[in-house]
Amino acid sequence: MISKTQCKTERVSYGLSDVSPKDKPWDIHGSERDVVGESYLSKGYLSHAERILNCSQFLEFAVGLSDQEAVTLKLQSARFCRVRYCPVCQWRRSLKWRARFFEALPKLFEDYPRIKFIFLTLTVRNCFLDQLSLTIKEMNKAWNKLVKRKQFPALGWIKSIEVTKSEDLTAHPHFHCLLAVPCNYFTGSRLYISQPIWQQLWRDSLKINYDPIVNIKKVKPSIGEEERSGLMAAVCETLKYSVKPNDLIDSSDWLVGLTEQMHNLRAVSVGGILKSYLSDVGEESDTEDLIHIESKLDVEDEQQAKCYFSWNHSSKRYIGV
Numbered sequence: 001m002i003s004k005t006q007c008k009t010e011r012v013s014y015g016l017s018d019v020s021p022k023d024k025p026w027d028i029h030g031s032e033r034d035v036v037g038e039s040y041l042s043k044g045y046l047s048h049a050e051r052i053l054n055c056s057q058f059l060e061f062a063v064g065l066s067d068q069e070a071v072t073l074k075l076q077s078a079r080f081c082r083v084r085y086c087p088v089c090q091w092r093r094s095l096k097w098r099a100r101f102f103e104a105l106p107k108l109f110e111d112y113p114r115i116k117f118i119f120l121t122l123t124v125r126n127c128f129l130d131q132l133s134l135t136i137k138e139m140n141k142a143w144n145k146l147v148k149r150k151q152f153p154a155l156g157w158i159k160s161i162e163v164t165k166s167e168d169l170t171a172h173p174h175f176h177c178l179l180a181v182p183c184n185y186f187t188g189s190r191l192y193i194s195q196p197i198w199q200q201l202w203r204d205s206l207k208i209n210y211d212p213i214v215n216i217k218k219v220k221p222s223i224g225e226e227e228r229s230g231l232m233a234a235v236c237e238t239l240k241y242s243v244k245p246n247d248l249i250d251s252s253d254w255l256v257g258l259t260e261q262m263h264n265l266r267a268v269s270v271g272g273i274l275k276s277y278l279s280d281v282g283e284e285s286d287t288e289d290l291i292h293i294e295s296k297l298d299v300e301d302e303q304q305a306k307c308y309f310s311w312n313h314s315s316k317r318y319i320g321v
């Protein structure tokens with residue numbers, strides 16, 4: 001652990017993750033970023049490669065003290081490439097979405113104190129990678145049909161697409177959906193939808209001739225601090241990466257195939273009442289703030305001590321400068 005004075009005045013060599021263990025993901029995603037950048041380069045995607053290989057090379061943090069007097073670092077400045085499958089930017093984007101959701105919760109609960117949440121996963125059969133775009137467009141069409149059905153119980157929803165790579169190199173696209181439902185969803189038989197009925201509704205919306213795998217989970221009651229952990233887990237699952245980092249670094253053929261297939265397809269969408277609570281900044285938007293994710297910047301941050309770290313290619317770590 002370093003002190004504030006040390007951080008400001010001494011030029012000693014220390015790793016970001018040594019100083020701040022919670023910032024270990026910077027090293028992990030930084031290493032993945034180099035692999036993904038090199039993959040794009042090897043495939044002739046020069047613009048993607050150049051942007052990714054220059055992404056977040058230099059980080060500026062404000063130094064603060066937590067309640068337990070431990071040094072905490074808060075990111076203040078970094079240049080992000082904003083390429084969709086840059087592992088660093090993908091990570092920051094998912095943190096930003098989660099932060100946006102949790103910032104919106106107090107107002108949502110004030111307006112809808114008894115609202116409940118359910119977590120729905122909708123899948124289809126695996127497809128070949130060159131059919132992925134078409135498959136997801138069909139799924140999106142089916143989703144739009146599903147939410148317009150009379151039986152659809154949610155007042156609002158947030159939906160994300162995840163694509164995983166199967167061992168046989170087929171793609172497994174699926175939706176993670178967090179649905180905000182009325183308080184009488186579980187008690188009023190008129191609203192409640194069992195798993196077999198969800199499956200039937202999804203099958204009908206897709207117009208397919210097999211039973212797709214559909215998973216539905218009740219999110220623990222959302223009133224009270226303790227019970228919020230259930231909601232937090234569901235939010236984290238809904239708003240995680242859209243592609244596992246390992247799937248991005250595993251094969252350059254898969255990476256470029258995925259890049260082409262996912263072009264112009266949104267990874268996260270919001271509907272119903274949640275729309276007015278969640279500011280919706282487009283993915284890869286130049287204005288999207290990937291820096292301030294923990295909380296709003298405090299006024300006194302401007303006067304705080306600063307720490308600087310730069311990416312070290314050989315050790316694959318962020319090192320203090």
Ligand SMILES: [Zn+2]
Nearest residue numbers: 055081086089
């Ligand atoms: Zn990036």
